[in-house]
């Protein structure tokens with residue numbers, strides 16, 4: 392029959408050219424599908440004379456088989472090629488050395504900050520933040536620190552430079568985390584329970600003082616909060632932080648403009664054998680300043696002191712990190728000495744939690 396050779400050449404060519412299985416399927420439909428060219432020719436057989444049919448029938452059937460088997464051969468070839476490509480791309484040399492050991496560590500200050508947040512989080516305290524460059528209103532006035540107070544003198548406070556004629560309010564590097572008390576009160580109102588860890592700055596430098604160091608502020612305000620609540624919270628905190636059964640605190644009367652009454656807090660410890668042990672012994676170690684929030688301070692934060700009262704404290708994070716992890720010199724924290732960081736740093740995978748252990 393005429394044209395079969397042309398059909399054959401065209402379809403076998405298309406099969407050879409098909410780049411993927413979808414292209415092959417398109418060829419199959421064009422030739423052998425219900426309305427495919429070969430299928431239509433098969434239908435014409437019915438209208439032929441028996442003699443014609445006798446020669447055309449087998450020829451058409453042979454063509455149909457040839458195309459079908461060429462398609463399935465091409466399909467198998469494409470699948471083999473895809474598998475070979477996958478095997479090549481996903482090849483893995485199991486004789487390669489493993490990845491180098493992880494070398495970076497978490498700085499002890501970051502680790503201790505996480506520990507502190509985990510413990511106070513468990514006690515119901517959220518975490519608040521404030522800027523390290525503060526207006527002198529937040530850093531001083533709002534906290535009832537008057538202009539003539541010695542803490543304001545250039546001796547301790549870093550003032551931001553102001554060009555002549557610049558009349559914006561003076562800015563300082565915050566000298567403590569206490570301004571975050573005001574910001575948190577303004578943002579959240581009462582009742583409130585927050586801690587505020589962060590960097591603070593004072594012009595001071597020796598073995599126990601660096602011009603930048605870290606504090607954590609605590610603030611709890613409600614209708615009937617008292618110093619007794621403060622003492623309980625702190626003792627819970629120290630027992631969890633130092634991972635001992637209990638830590639006794641000693642409150643010494645003190646003075647801060649933003650608290651009334653005010654107390655400095657010591658914790659019981661022992662230096663027996665030159666080693667510090669928290670929670671036992673006959674020595675006392677000063678760890679923080681605290682008190683009941685002054686009514687002026689509540690008012691600066693937009694809270695009515697007739698309705699609300701609460702405690703605040705400020706603790707040195709570097710200090711308690713040194714105590715917990717036996718770090719003798721504060722300045723080492725900020726030297727960026729890689730050997731020191733490798734020795735005192737923490738694994739990035741060791742996230743402090745109360746149930747899995749806080750540190751060490």
Ligand code: PHE
Pocket residue numbers: 566567568569647650680681682703704705706
């Ligand atoms: N801000 C005080 C300091 O830096 C600590 C403190 C905070 C005291 C809160 C009382 C209440 O020394």
